[in-house]
Amino acid sequence: MGKAQKKTGKGRLDKYYKLAKEQGYRARSAFKLIQLNKKFAFLESARCCVDLCAAPGGWLQVASKYMPANSVIIGVDLVPIKPIPRVVTFTTDITTIQCRNLIRNELKDWKADVILHDGAPNVGTAWVQDAYSQSELVLMSLKLAVEFLLKGGTFVTKVFRSADYNNLLWVFSQLFGKVEATKPPSSRNVSAEIFVVCREFLAPKHIDPKFLDPKHVFKDLTLSAASGHDKGSSANNAHENVFMPEKRRRKRDGYDDGDLTLFRKVAAGDFIRSSEPINVLGLANRIVFESEEERGWLGLSITTHDIKANCDDLKVLGKGDFKALLKWRLALREELGLDVRAKPTEELTETAEMTEIVDEDQQIQEELERLKAEAAAKAKRERRRANEIKTKAIQRLQLQMTAPLDIGLEQNDVSLKMGQEDIFDLTDAQRGLHREGSVARLIGDEEASGGSEGEREDESAMVEILDSDQERERKLSALEVELDGMYNAYQEKLNERDSKRRVKEARRKRGLLEEWNGIGSTNKDTSDEESNEDGSWEKMEARKEMDDDSSSEEESNEGFAVGQKRLRRKPADPPSNKKAKFIDLYERPPPPSRAAQVWFSRDVFKGLKGHDMDEDHESNDIELASNPVEIQSQHSGRESGRETDDFETVPQYDNGSDTEMWDADGENLVNEHMAHVEKYGLSVAEAVTLAQQLVNRKTTKTHLINDGFTRYSLNSKDDLPIWFLDDESKYYKPNIPVTKEAVVALRARQRALDARPIKKIAEAKGRKKLRAARRLEKAMKKAETVDATKDMTESEKAKQIEALMKKGASKAKRKETKVIVAKGGYKGIKGRPKGVKGRYTMVDARMRKEVQSRKRREKGKRRGR
Numbered sequence: 023m024g025k026a027q028k029k030t031g032k033g034r035l036d037k038y039y040k041l042a043k044e045q046g047y048r049a050r051s052a053f054k055l056i057q058l059n060k061k062f063a064f065l066e067s068a069r070c071c072v073d074l075c076a077a078p079g080g081w082l083q084v085a086s087k088y089m090p091a092n093s094v095i096i097g098v099d100l101v102p103i104k105p106i107p108r109v110v111t112f113t114t115d116i117t118t119i120q121c122r123n124l125i126r127n128e129l130k131d132w133k134a135d136v137i138l139h140d141g142a143p144n145v146g147t148a149w150v151q152d153a154y155s156q157s158e159l160v161l162m163s164l165k166l167a168v169e170f171l172l173k174g175g176t177f178v179t180k181v182f183r184s185a186d187y188n189n190l191l192w193v194f195s196q197l198f199g200k201v202e203a204t205k206p207p208s209s210r211n212v213s214a215e216i217f218v219v220c221r222e223f224l225a226p227k228h229i230d231p232k233f234l235d236p237k238h239v240f241k242d243l244t245l246s247a248a249s250g251h252d253k254g255s256s257a258n259n260a261h262e263n264v265f266m267p268e269k270r271r272r273k274r275d276g277y278d279d280g281d282l283t284l285f286r287k288v289a290a291g292d293f294i295r296s297s298e299p300i301n302v303l304g305l306a307n308r309i310v311f312e313s314e315e316e317r318g319w320l321g322l323s324i325t326t327h328d329i330k331a332n333c334d335d336l337k338v339l340g341k342g343d344f345k346a347l348l349k350w351r352l353a354l355r356e357e358l359g360l361d362v363r364a365k366p367t368e369e370l371t372e373t374a375e376m377t378e379i380v381d382e383d384q385q386i387q388e389e390l391e392r393l394k395a396e397a398a399a400k401a402k403r404e405r406r407r408a409n410e411i412k413t414k415a416i417q418r419l420q421l422q423m424t425a426p427l428d429i430g431l432e433q434n435d436v437s438l439k440m441g442q443e444d445i446f447d448l449t450d451a452q453r454g455l456h457r458e459g460s461v462a463r464l465i466g467d468e469e470a471s472g473g474s475e476g477e478r479e480d481e482s483a484m485v486e487i488l489d490s491d492q493e494r495e496r497k498l499s500a501l502e503v504e505l506d507g508m509y510n511a512y513q514e515k516l517n518e519r520d521s522k523r524r525v526k527e528a529r530r531k532r533g534l535l536e537e538w539n540g541i542g543s544t545n546k547d548t549s550d551e552e553s554n555e556d557g558s559w560e561k562m563e564a565r566k567e568m569d570d571d572s573s574s575e576e577e578s579n580e581g582f583a584v585g586q587k588r589l590r591r592k593p594a595d596p597p598s599n600k601k602a603k604f605i606d607l608y609e610r611p612p613p614p615s616r617a618a619q620v621w622f623s624r625d626v627f628k629g630l631k632g633h634d635m636d637e638d639h640e641s642n643d644i645e646l647a648s649n650p651v652e653i654q655s656q657h658s659g660r661e662s663g664r665e666t667d668d669f670e671t672v673p674q675y676d677n678g679s680d681t682e683m684w685d686a687d688g689e690n691l692v693n694e695h696m697a698h699v700e701k702y703g704l705s706v707a708e709a710v711t712l713a714q715q716l717v718n719r720k721t722t723k724t725h726l727i728n729d730g731f732t733r734y735s736l737n738s739k740d741d742l743p744i745w746f747l748d749d750e751s752k753y754y755k756p757n758i759p760v761t762k763e764a765v766v767a768l769r770a771r772q773r774a775l776d777a778r779p780i781k782k783i784a785e786a787k788g789r790k791k792l793r794a795a796r797r798l799e800k801a802m803k804k805a806e807t808v809d810a811t812k813d814m815t816e817s818e819k820a821k822q823i824e825a826l827m828k829k830g831a832s833k834a835k836r837k838e839t840k841v842i843v844a845k846g847g848y849k850g851i852k853g854r855p856k857g858v859k860g861r862y863t864m865v866d867a868r869m870r871k872e873v874q875s876r877k878r879r880e881k882g883k884r885r886g887r
């Protein structure tokens with residue numbers, strides 16, 4: 023694959039795609055297994071194979087083809103796999119115990135010779151699944167492999183080059199005799215995927231559970247290499263992670279990998295004493311007052327009722343609430359003597375005047391020195407941070423975990439943070455803010471070297487002391503600025519994600535008919551193929567590439583990392599200018615992370631926009647002015663953003679208001695659905711499947727209604743946080759099967775619609791126009807008559823003419839003719855019956871019945887045709 027691949031959708035129809043189509047494989051990824059097997063030959067001798075994450079079934083087809091007849095092949099995936107001869111499939115999550123039990127039941131006492139894993143977390147499929155990273159999925163598959171693999175067996179897995187890569191390899195090497203990482207030619211160069219073939223399973227009698235625990239395996243490997251005793255190799259790190267979890271190492275950025283606990287409590291004391299309060303707020307769900315001392319704080323006047331309520335559920339707080347909590351923390355720290363508030367300067371000066379006569383110049387000099395020392399300490403602190411990030415980046419580079427260009431960008435990479443965006447991620451935003459300043463130095467100020475140990479000690483002392491009111495104010499406003507930055511970043515991310523979701527939805531609807539067959543019979547829908555065969559990672563990669571290529575407008579709001587690229591691209595900038603830009607970037611409200619924006623753009627924050635955000639928000643508006651699209655979406659909300667997008671708009675139900683969001687029964691939605699169905703008929707394969715089942719008497723209405731009452735419908739929504747309900751409404755849905763017949767029916771309807779003669783439509787339109795022109799002509803004639811009348815005032819004429827023209831311009835209503843059944847005295851009598859207004863026609867009862875039965879017969883004939 024020497025040539026660079028095209029980035030367009032068509033460009034992705036490479037030779038393996040075509041080959042897969044030709045040879046009847048459901049996904050081009052089938053060739054990855056073919057090539058791996060060609061190199062390691064593990065399928066030919068295998069009698070039993072389990073494919074984890076197997077949909078749409080490309081690998082299963084290969085296994086079925088290459089393995090001996092009568093061998094057992096099992097495929098598992100979150101999504102159903104269309105039947106393949108000789109293959110048993112299960113639809114379940116490989117990380118669950120249910121999956122293990124299903125495989126166990128199927129295999130009984132057997133063990134597998136080969137376990138395959140080609141999984142990639144499905145972004146957007148389920149909230150909880152999103153939280154799993156690729157590496158964790160690999161570890162979960164390894165967990166199944168060690169249980170079901172025969173001694174000497176082979177485990178093939180897909181891993182991505184990331185910080186966890188080496189840790190995974192190390193774990194594999196502990197369990198298998200031979201471990202080899204390879205990238206088959208059919209794996210796209212743009213994809214970070216690598217396949218690891220682990221052979222000769224050692225089948226140890228006892229396997230340390232830590233080997234399979236993401237918490238232990240994926241701990242940080244940044245520092246030991248940096249400290250010098252293990253440069254370039256991560257094996258020792260992994261060793262330490264697995265065997266010495268008690269050793270305190272620095273946390274990875276972001277959430278602990280493998281820490282899947284969704285609810286976290288934090289002691290109030292920890293929050294108050296923490297040097298990273300925003301981090302604490304970002305990670306925890308609740309602040310608790312459990313110790314004696316903490317309970318005492320509840321009685322303080324500064325701990326108002328609001329503060330207590332805020333501590334109770336951090337996940338539903340708005341920006342103002344967070345500010346209040348941070349202020350409370352500062353106040354409490356002063357109360358506890360953790361922060362020393364220095365006496366006002368004037369007071370000091372006065373005392374000095376009383377005790378001794380101090381030279382005024384000397385006083386100024388001292389003050390200046392104090393300020394200078396303060397500034398120097400701050401600068402040291404920043405330098406140290408910059409240095410840490412630089413070391414980390416270089417070390418990653420050494421470990422070949424990142425390309426040089428990725429330095430500083432990695433944390434902004436959506437693909438590396440899949441699934442975390444919904445979780446409250448202030449930490450991430452804060453990290454981003456620090457990094458932005460630091461990375462600026464990494465590029466623009468190479469000579470800025472790190473501080474010594476001594477400096478670090480200085481710094482920790484500095485952190486604890488607030489020198490003056492001014493300092494305190496500055497601290498507070500810095501926190502506020504940080505929060506604002508995070509809010510903007512979250513909002514940006516939400517917008518971005520929302521637009522991606524809409525594009526995806528639009529594509530899905532368009533490609534609904536093609537989706538059914540994996541690689542469909544047409545070339546049209548490449549995106550489906552993509553999603554089937556390469557999982558979400560490649561999609562992310564591809565999107566990243568497209569983002570790179572896309573307009574600079576997008577870049578302007580991509581956060582500092584992208585801005586940094588732009589700076590690099592402008593060598594013409596004089597150095598001083600460049601420095602000024604960095605300083606500017608550092609002092610301005612820092613460009614926010616997207617995660618922060620997503621968080622703050624939820625509905626709970628809507629009310630805050632006008633009040634809490636006031637000036638900050640305005641300034642953000644100005645900053646964003648370079649991007650008209652952004653501005654529009656900011657000012658007119660999500661819905662209007664949709665209108666401006668350059669793709670087919672999928673009808674969306676307005677969920678702008680809270681009442682809609684809390685519409686527990688979804689009545690509005692149902693009504694709108696019903697209206698849509700009445701107007702356009704069934705347009706979704708699931709619905710057609712159910713309708714066909716009804717018609718063919720395979721199910722009954724009662725059955726369907728009963729089926730509607732599932733675990734999805736009966737969950738109580740009381741007291742659940744909004745973010746949770748929001749996510750549940752998106753992802754926690756029943757999986758309704760779709761039949762091929764339904765898809766065929768839908769296709770047929772689409773074809774019929776397409777085939778509707780254009781000529782007839784044009785004729786009907788022409789007739790309509792003609793009628794309208796006649797009506798207008800008639801109205802004009804009448805108007806002329808009115809105008810010619812002499813015994814009317816001008817205003818009367820004007821009124822009448824206006825009414826006539828209005829009537830002429832509007833569509834003529836069809837006059838309804840009432841059918842009156844002549845009964846009793848009216849039978850045979852001519853004349854208007856009593857109480858009947860407008861047009862009517864008199865019929866006798868017999869005639870009406872005859873007409874009705876004739877119509878029924880005609881209708882029946884038409885259906886029978």
Ligand SMILES: C[S@@+](CC[C@H](N)C(=O)[O-])C[C@H]1O[C@@H](n2cnc3c(N)ncnc32)[C@H](O)[C@@H]1O
Nearest residue numbers: 075077078079080081100115116140141142557
């Ligand atoms: C790249 S595709 C596999 C393609 C497959 N090897 C083939 O050749 O057809 C990745 C699959 O992983 C599945 N997957 C992701 N997370 C999973 C999980 N937790 N449990 C089961 N399957 C999962 C997805 O549904 C997706 O079908």
